[in-house]
Amino acid sequence: MSKKTDLTAKLLAKIPSQHPIPEPLADANLVEQGLYAILLRKQSPSEAKATLNKLRAAYRDWNELRISQAQEINSFLELGPKGIKVAADVREYLQEVFQRSHGMDLEFLKDDPQSTQRFVSILPFVGMATAHYLLWVAGNKELPVTPALMRVLDRVGLVSRTASPKKARAAIEPVVPDGQELEFAYKFGEIASRWCDARKPVCHQCVLVDDCKFGKKAFRDWKIQQERLEQQRVREAARLAILKKKEDERLRKEGEKRKKKEALEAEKRAKDAARLAKVAEKKKQAEAERLAKIKAAAELKAKREADRVRALKEAEAKKAAALAEAKKKAEQKRKEAEKRKLDARKAAEKAAERKKLEAKKKAEAAKKKKKK
Numbered sequence: 560m561s562k563k564t565d566l567t568a569k570l571l572a573k574i575p576s577q578h579p580i581p582e583p584l585a586d587a588n589l590v591e592q593g594l595y596a597i598l599l600r601k602q603s604p605s606e607a608k609a610t611l612n613k614l615r616a617a618y619r620d621w622n623e624l625r626i627s628q629a630q631e632i633n634s635f636l637e638l639g640p641k642g643i644k645v646a647a648d649v650r651e652y653l654q655e656v657f658q659r660s661h662g663m664d665l666e667f668l669k670d671d672p673q674s675t676q677r678f679v680s681i682l683p684f685v686g687m688a689t690a691h692y693l694l695w696v697a698g699n700k701e702l703p704v705t706p707a708l709m710r711v712l713d714r715v716g717l718v719s720r721t722a723s724p725k726k727a728r729a730a731i732e733p734v735v736p737d738g739q740e741l742e743f744a745y746k747f748g749e750i751a752s753r754w755c756d757a758r759k760p761v762c763h764q765c766v767l768v769d770d771c772k773f774g775k776k777a778f779r780d781w782k783i784q785q786e787r788l789e790q791q792r793v794r795e796a797a798r799l800a801i802l803k804k805k806e807d808e809r810l811r812k813e814g815e816k817r818k819k820k821e822a823l824e825a826e827k828r829a830k831d832a833a834r835l836a837k838v839a840e841k842k843k844q845a846e847a848e849r850l851a852k853i854k855a856a857a858e859l860k861a862k863r864e865a866d867r868v869r870a871l872k873e874a875e876a877k878k879a880a881a882l883a884e885a886k887k888k889a890e891q892k893r894k895e896a897e898k899r900k901l902d903a904r905k906a907a908e909k910a911a912e913r914k915k916l917e918a919k920k921k922a923e924a925a926k927k928k929k930k931k
Contacts, residue, residue: 563717563734566770570715571739573766574746577753578688579604583696587611589665590621590656592696596689597652601645610636610645621663625653655684668697672724679705687748695741702740704728707751714755714773 581596582604591611598607617635618624624632629650633642657663659678667674675697679690687707694703704727713720718730735743754765762768762777769775 564736567717567734567743568736568739570717570767570770571736571742571746573770574750575766576688576746577749580742580745581692584608584611589668589693589697590653590663591615593656593665593685593689593693594621594649594652596692597648597685598645600648601641610638614649621653622657625650625657625663651684655682665693665697668694676706679707682752686752688745688752689748691744691748692741695744700740702728702732702735703744704731707755707757708744708747710757711747711751711755714760715767715771716773 578596578600581592581599584592584595587595594614595607595611598610602610613635614624614632618627627650629643629646632646632649636642636645638645653663656665659682660667660674665678668678675694679687679694682690687705691703691705691708694705695701704724708731709718709720709727712718712731712734717734718727721727721730750765750767754761760774760777762771762774763781765771765774767774768778
């Protein structure tokens with residue numbers, strides 16, 4: 560075993576697999592091999608195989624599954640709340656395959672290098688680890704060589720970068736420990752996806768930073784940059800503190816001015832309120848006097864009206880009494896007249912009676928005298 564092979568084994572031991580390294584399925588095409596690898600991110604190997612079989616039985620093809628909703632997919636998987644996340648990963652994987660390959664078939668990975676290079680160039684969800692696994696299965700377990708893998712190996716100092724896939728494979732194969740080809744491709748694929756980006760690597764977070772020539776320099780540059788940024792943050796904090804102090808002083812002065820202004824305005828409002836209250840009191844007194852005068856005039860008018868009514872009543876009463884007296888006197892006169900009339904009639908009747916008696920006496924006397 561060479562020194563570089565020893566270094567490779569040491570580096571592989573340092574790289575933690577984010578997900579289990581899949582074992583190839585005997586009865587699966589490349590799309591299904593990739594789907595199985597995706598399922599292993601949230602399921603055990605046995606669960607992932609069972610899920611794959613359920614999806615095969617539920618859907619006619621993988622494109623139909625791609626356009627299905629996660630809830631519908633989970634209804635076939637019967638995994639409960641966890642199944643929604645599994646179904647979402649399935650849809651995301653199939654969608655990325657469709658967008659990168661313009662179809663739902665990855666068999667071109669076996670014999671179309673140009674299409675393969677285009678496919679593996681950008682795989683944000685699938686990632687280079689799963690992509691290397693697919694290439695390893697498609698190449699009949701031959702070590703996959705991608706620009707991402709060459710970038711990582713070149714930066715870490717294992718293999719110099721080259722544009723020729725044949726030269727790259729010839730340079731890589733001697734540094735790979737026997738029987739660890741898939742682990743090598745898978746783990747360095749994870750390095751490429753998680754930390755070793757072509758344009759913006761995050762070497763300070765990478766697990767291989769201490770063993771990587773590029774990473775050490777990038778880490779030193781990053782630390783210098785962080786120190787500069789910290790100095791800038793300190794200067795900026797000091798500048799902001801001064802600005803804040805000035806702003807606080809300005810706000811304090813403005814606050815004092817505002818308080819004085821508010822005090823003056825409050826005093827003015829108080830004076831205006833006192834003046835208005837005084838005016839209102841005068842108006843109230845004047846109104847009270849006016850109402851008192853109106854009340855007195857009304858009472859006087861009412862008294863005069865009462866006196867007038869009383870006088871009218873008294874006059875009417877006197878008039879009624881006078882009428883009653885006159886009526887009484889007239890009645891009395893009438894009665895007296897009737898009495899006199901009656902007395903006169905009685906007197907006339909008595910006189911007539913006397914005359915009649917006298918005439919009768921005279922007649923009787925004449926009759927007696929005549930008889931004699």
